[in-house]
Amino acid sequence: xxxxxxxxxxxxxxxxxxSLLFSVGSLLKQLFWPALIFLxxxxxxxxxxxxxxxxxxxxxxxLIRYFSFRYRFAENELVVNEGVFIxxxxxIPYARIQNIDVVQNVAxxxxxxxxxxxxxxxxxxxxxxxRVLSLQAVDEMRHHVFAGRTAAAGVTAVALTGAQVAAEGxxxxxxxxxxxxxxxxxxxxxxxxxxxxxxxxRMGVISNRGMIVVGAAAAxxxxxxxxxxxxxxxxxxxxxxESWLPDVFQFSWTGTLLMVTGGILLLLLLMRxxxxxxxxxxxxxxxxxxxxxxxxxxFGLFTRRTSAIPRHRIQVLHVLASPLHRFFRRVCVKIATxxxxxxxxxxxxxxxxxxxxxxxxxxxxxxxxxxxxxxxDCEWRPIDMRIRRRLGRLFMILSLLLVAALVPVAGxxxxxxxxxxxxxxxxxxxxxxxNVAYALTPQAVLFRVGWWERRISAVxxxxxxxxxxxxxxxxxxxxxxxxxxxxxGVGLVxxxxxxxYLAEEEARELYVALSEAAAGTQFRW
Amino acid sequence: xxxxxxxxxxxxxxxxxxxxxxxxxxxVEMLSNWIVTGILCTVLAVVVTSVIIKWDLGFAGRMALALxxxxxxxxxxxxSHYWPAIEYRCRTYRINAGGIEIQRGVLWKETLYVPRxxxxxxxxxxxxxxxxxxxxxxxxxxxxxxxxxxxxAGLGHDDALRIRDFLVASESGDxx
Numbered sequence: 001x002x003x004x005x006x007x008x009x010x011x012x013x014x015x016x017x018x019s020l021l022f023s024v025g026s027l028l029k030q031l032f033w034p035a036l037i038f039l040x041x042x043x044x045x046x047x048x049x050x051x052x053x054x055x056x057x058x059x060x061x062x063l064i065r066y067f068s069f070r071y072r073f074a075e076n077e078l079v080v081n082e083g084v085f086i087x088x089x090x091x092i093p094y095a096r097i098q099n100i101d102v103v104q105n106v107a108x109x110x111x112x113x114x115x116x117x118x119x120x121x122x123x124x125x126x127x128x129x130x131r132v133l134s135l136q137a138v139d140e141m142r143h144h145v146f147a148g149r150t151a152a153a154g155v156t157a158v159a160l161t162g163a164q165v166a167a168e169g170x171x172x173x174x175x176x177x178x179x180x181x182x183x184x185x186x187x188x189x190x191x192x193x194x195x196x197x198x199x200x201x202r203m204g205v206i207s208n209r210g211m212i213v214v215g216a217a218a219a220x221x222x223x224x225x226x227x228x229x230x231x232x233x234x235x236x237x238x239x240x241x242e243s244w245l246p247d248v249f250q251f252s253w254t255g256t257l258l259m260v261t262g263g264i265l266l267l268l269l270l271m272r273x274x275x276x277x278x279x280x281x282x283x284x285x286x287x288x289x290x291x292x293x294x295x296x297x298x299f300g301l302f303t304r305r306t307s308a309i310p311r312h313r314i315q316v317l318h319v320l321a322s323p324l325h326r327f328f329r330r331v332c333v334k335i336a337t338x339x340x341x342x343x344x345x346x347x348x349x350x351x352x353x354x355x356x357x358x359x360x361x362x363x364x365x366x367x368x369x370x371x372x373x374x375x376x377d378c379e380w381r382p383i384d385m386r387i388r389r390r391l392g393r394l395f396m397i398l399s400l401l402l403v404a405a406l407v408p409v410a411g412x413x414x415x416x417x418x419x420x421x422x423x424x425x426x427x428x429x430x431x432x433x434x435n436v437a438y439a440l441t442p443q444a445v446l447f448r449v450g451w452w453e454r455r456i457s458a459v460x461x462x463x464x465x466x467x468x469x470x471x472x473x474x475x476x477x478x479x480x481x482x483x484x485x486x487x488x489g490v491g492l493v494x495x496x497x498x499x500x501y502l503a504e505e506e507a508r509e510l511y512v513a514l515s516e517a518a519a520g521t522q523f524r525w
Numbered sequence: 526x527x528x529x530x531x532x533x534x535x536x537x538x539x540x541x542x543x544x545x546x547x548x549x550x551x552x553v554e555m556l557s558n559w560i561v562t563g564i565l566c567t568v569l570a571v572v573v574t575s576v577i578i579k580w581d582l583g584f585a586g587r588m589a590l591a592l593x594x595x596x597x598x599x600x601x602x603x604x605s606h607y608w609p610a611i612e613y614r615c616r617t618y619r620i621n622a623g624g625i626e627i628q629r630g631v632l633w634k635e636t637l638y639v640p641r642x643x644x645x646x647x648x649x650x651x652x653x654x655x656x657x658x659x660x661x662x663x664x665x666x667x668x669x670x671x672x673x674x675x676x677x678a679g680l681g682h683d684d685a686l687r688i689r690d691f692l693v694a695s696e697s698g699d700x701x
Contacts, residue, residue, distance in 0.1 A: 121668060338668060465643050465669030469636040476634070486669035496671075511636065519623030519640035523668070 012072035012081065016134045018111045023062035023131075025107070027055065071130070073144045078118070080128050092127050094145050096120045098313055098339040101350060102138055102306040109304065114138050118145075119339035121488060126339075142308055146294055188291055192368055193354060195286040195299075203283060203356045204276030206324040213274040283355055290368060297352065307350045313337055315463050315489045316497065317353070317370055319362065319456040330356050333365070336495060338488040372443040373458050380437040380448065384503040387433050388426070390478050395425035438499050438510075445485060445514060447497045457497050461517035463487050469511045471504075481507035485514065538691040541621040543628070549658040550679030551609045556654050558605035566598045618677060625665070625692065627677055639675055643667045644692045649685045661685040665692065 064084055072079040078097075080090040101117040108114050116133050117126040133141065195203070284301035290311075298306045316336040325331055333354035354365055366373050399421040406414045431451050439446040444460045468484040475481055481504050485497040502510065573594045577587055612631055619626045624640040648664040655661060662678035663685045680688065 464640075465667045466640075466672035466675065467638045468672065471630075471634045473632050484671065486667075486672040488668040488670065490670045511638070515626070515638040515640065516623065518638075519642065521642070523640075523642050 012070035012079065013137070015066060015069055015130060016111075016113045016132050016137065017066075018113050019132050020062060020066050021111075022107070023065065024059065027058045027062065031055070071128070078128070078145065090128065092118060092120060097127075097145050098337055099307055099309045099350065100142055100145060101126075101339075102304075102308075104300075104304040104306075106302050108132060114304075114306075116141060119337075121338035142294075146292075146308075146310065189289045189296070190291065191287060191289050192365060193286075193288040193357065195283060195356065197280070199356050200279045200283055200286075201276050202328055202330065204279030205272055206322065206328065206330070206356070207279065208271065208275050209278045210271030210274035213278050214271075283352075286352075286355060288354065295353070295369060297350075299352075309335070309337055309350070311369065314353075314370060315459075315487045316495070317366075317373065317458045318495060319375065319458075321454045323452060325356075329359050331359055331362055332356060333362070333369075336487070336489040370458070370460075372441075372460055373446075374441055375446065375456065375458070378439040378441050378446060380439045380446075381506075383433060383436045383438075383499065383501045384478075384480055384506075385433060386478060386503075387480070387501040388430055390474075390480075390501075391429045392422075392426045395429065396422045399425065433501075436500065440510075440513070445497075447485075447499055455494075457495070459485055459487055459497055461514070462521040462523060464514060464518040465523075467511055467514045467518060469507055475504075479504040483507050483510055483514075538687050539620045539622050541619060543617040543619040546613065546616050546618070546679030547660055547681045547684070548613075549660055549681075551613050553654050553658050553660055553679070554609035554612075555606060558609065562598075562601045562605045565601060569594055569598060616679065620688065620691065625677075625688070627675065637672065637675065639665055639667060639672070639692075641692055643669070647689045647693055649682075649689050651682065663688060 065082070068082055068084045070081045072081075074091075076093055076095070078092040078094065080088075080092070082088050098119045098121055101119065102114045103117070104114040111132075113132040113134050116128075116130040116138055118128040118130075120127045130141075281301045283299045286297065286299040289296045289298070293310050293312065294308055295311055296306060296308045298304065314335045315338055318334045318336075320332045320334060321330075331354075332352075334351045335353045337350065339350070353369060354362075357365060363376055366375060400418055403414055403418045403421065435449065435451045435454070437448045439448075443462075444458050445464075447457045447459075449455055449457075464485055465488060466486045468486065470482045470484060471480075480501050483499045483502055485499075487497070490496055499507075499510075573590055576582075576590060582590065612629075615631050615634065616629045618628070622641075624638060624643070626636065626638045628634070628636045645666045645668055647666065649661050650664065651661045659682055660678075661680055661682040662676060663680055665675045665677070667673060667675070677688075
């Protein structure tokens, strides 16, 4: 409904006034080191004031940016205006918004504001980045976007501006859910899962992200400590180490071995400890809530992140279990969304739906999160078991070649290793083959793979984009085929749904069935 | 250029029959292959000749250089000439009410299906050689990852337009 009013940049809401403070803050952060050096060398010359002049243009830009940025809730779309010289107006239909991510770092929390990222499908960048909004405005935003969507879904297109909704409460939209959502900002929000501290510790132990912490700490130290100090520290450490090293070698051989293993064990322990710290810092108070169609995850100790994802926007759902997961009788549930950052910024954590959940509770949770999915009592169908012969033969030849190549170097006795190698690979192939399977449920196709790290991926028919039947020359020789189910938002190869080594006829049948299922369902982003 | 420009004789696009591409695609691809081969072979000839002129390699040395180069050039030429016709036999498309199926690949075969309801948008493009032979290629964009864009080359221009119109016509209450 592009009226004149929609094109008027003056109307609409501003960002929270603290935004100015934050843009100045980020400016200062960039200028901190140059400024420090400048001030140290020019002490008392009155040049400090000159330095402040440098800040002025940036300050003016920040001011302009703040005063020119407006957003408005139109009937079916969010309208964002920015710029003075080059005016930019962006219309984002509510129906196209994939998810809303809210990030609150410590400074944001002090002021009770948050940064909001609005994602549509495709593109590397968020469609709109709002730095920063008051929490109330964030709530209002969510409310509008998700209520606007139901209105746009085509019940009754009642023109509702934000003020109207707030003032009048429920409007003649649709009874039931829509009514409840269109009614008032404090919507009913049901807590589905909350991770207690014990679970976070477990999460840390399982996920082994110690290196991430080490890397982050190293980067931080590297950035903040001046080079000279660093060099001096390294040199001093080397001196110490050298004077200390000969003592070690005076130990007996076993003593050294003991020390080395002890050191490695200590290091592993330290890594796990760091990993636990990582889990607590990133996932602190992880809460999954549902209100109506919308799922919301909220987590973080210092920086709080909130992601709001409509249930039907989940493209693929993965259930993951490593050996450690199984030891603790837990699984991890991740999702793929079509939002732009899904691939770029995996650490943003939108992919976590249930970071760690007891196996027994998985079914109950999935029943709420994706009622269309039933992972229990579905009929798993294996891949073609001739793969054991096919790959077994291949590995037999490969290992023979390898062993034969080693003969000139190591002598003929190496040939004895061949049966062991071939036997081991045959065993691995058999284990692999037994763990790859697929299942068709009334509304989704499930794919299971892996023995050590297990994964079950579920794609609803409505989310299938294209279906591929692929055959290599070897596949054709064995009358097998691979079936690839393509969806939106799956970047990493390890998350693809590709069923390998199916018997050809079965693959064709599945291809036809999935094509028809996909063609028969309307895709809603 | 003597063949009719349409391989879709029927009135309906969605006849659910596997169609071969327009035969002109063989000539189009042959021509563009020849151009590439010509450029590559010229570069190769220049390099080989200048090496032979610059250094005194002796007869054996010259042969050791010229023979592999010649074999490579011959292979390229044969490939350029015969591959399009070989590939042509393996490339078909089929359209039904639900969407479009594309088959391709000589050694690595693939069959893919793009449901009509998953088509985001389409392009119909014509390169200079294609235009000369009245052909066009259709690119179908979906929201998928590996199938984010699917290319179907070797359609008569009118056919490409008709298929495009058919694929994008199903915008009934899409995407809410």
